[in-house]
Amino acid sequence: xxxxxxxxxxxxxxxxxxxxVLAHGAGMPMDAxxxxxxxxxxxxxxxxxxxxxxxxMQRQRAKRKRVPPNNAAVLIERYLAVAGALGGGSxxxxxxxxxxxRIATLIANQIGAKGVVCLGxxxxxxxxxxxxxxxxxxxxxxxxxxLQGAEDPYGAPDEVAGYGLPxxxxxxxxxxxxxxxxxxxxxxxSDKENWAEGASAISQFVTGLE
Numbered sequence: 001x002x003x004x005x006x007x008x009x010x011x012x013x014x015x016x017x018x019x020x021v022l023a024h025g026a027g028m029p030m031d032a033x034x035x036x037x038x039x040x041x042x043x044x045x046x047x048x049x050x051x052x053x054x055x056x057m058q059r060q061r062a063k064r065k066r067v068p069p070n071n072a073a074v075l076i077e078r079y080l081a082v083a084g085a086l087g088g089g090s091x092x093x094x095x096x097x098x099x100x101x102r103i104a105t106l107i108a109n110q111i112g113a114k115g116v117v118c119l120g121x122x123x124x125x126x127x128x129x130x131x132x133x134x135x136x137x138x139x140x141x142x143x144x145x146x147l148q149g150a151e152d153p154y155g156a157p158d159e160v161a162g163y164g165l166p167x168x169x170x171x172x173x174x175x176x177x178x179x180x181x182x183x184x185x186x187x188x189x190s191d192k193e194n195w196a197e198g199a200s201a202i203s204q205f206v207t208g209l210e
Contacts, residue, residue: 007050007058007087012043016112017116017210019048019086020202023079023100025120029057034097034180037192041199047206050086053101054078062190064089075103080111089113093206098122098154098179103181105144107138115209116144117202120179123155123163134163144169145205147198149177172201 001008020042024030030051041051060067067149089111094104101118108116124132150173177185182191
């Protein structure tokens with residue numbers, strides 16, 4: 001479905017009380033297996049899920065070659081347009097994978113989001129823990145759920161524990177998981193099984209906000 005110049009992929013019932021908006025990561029389109037498993041799992045909980053792409057990913061799809069992400073201002077502008085097209089923040093839980101989740105945290109207070117969900121949050125660049133990206137997380141008003149791999153180079157448990165994040169920011173750690181919430185079979189489960197478990201956790205989180 002296309003609204004303006006924004007193409008959406010929808011899952012779940014149209015009449016759901018809450019719509020969960022999922023933005024993709026830096027190198028991952030909205031129809032990647034990771035995104036589909038999470039959208040399907042959240043929708044199974046009775047929630048509407050909307051996926052979309054930032055402008056650079058739309059160009060990448062059209063050109064069929066990798067395109068670097070837009071600057072933050074453009075990404076924010078697109079996410080704000082998405083929130084507006086979906087009726088505003090009071091009925092939206094916004095978030096996404098890595099980059100997409102971070103942009104959601106930047107606009108959550110501005111749109112009055114009902115909640116925020118992040119799938120692998122980039123707390124800092126790999127090997128640069130001193131360059132943290134937590135300013136907006138420390139001031140976010142909405143209930144926030146972050147699914148994070150315990151071996152994520154963008155933010156491990158011991159590092160994140162020292163950030164002093166507010167009580168409304170909940171972090172669920174996946175043992176052995178990396179930035180893509182994959183474990184390479186270390187826990188005996190497939191990546192899709194782990195993602196489906198994460199989607200179920202998000203669905204329960206969203207249900208608790210209704």
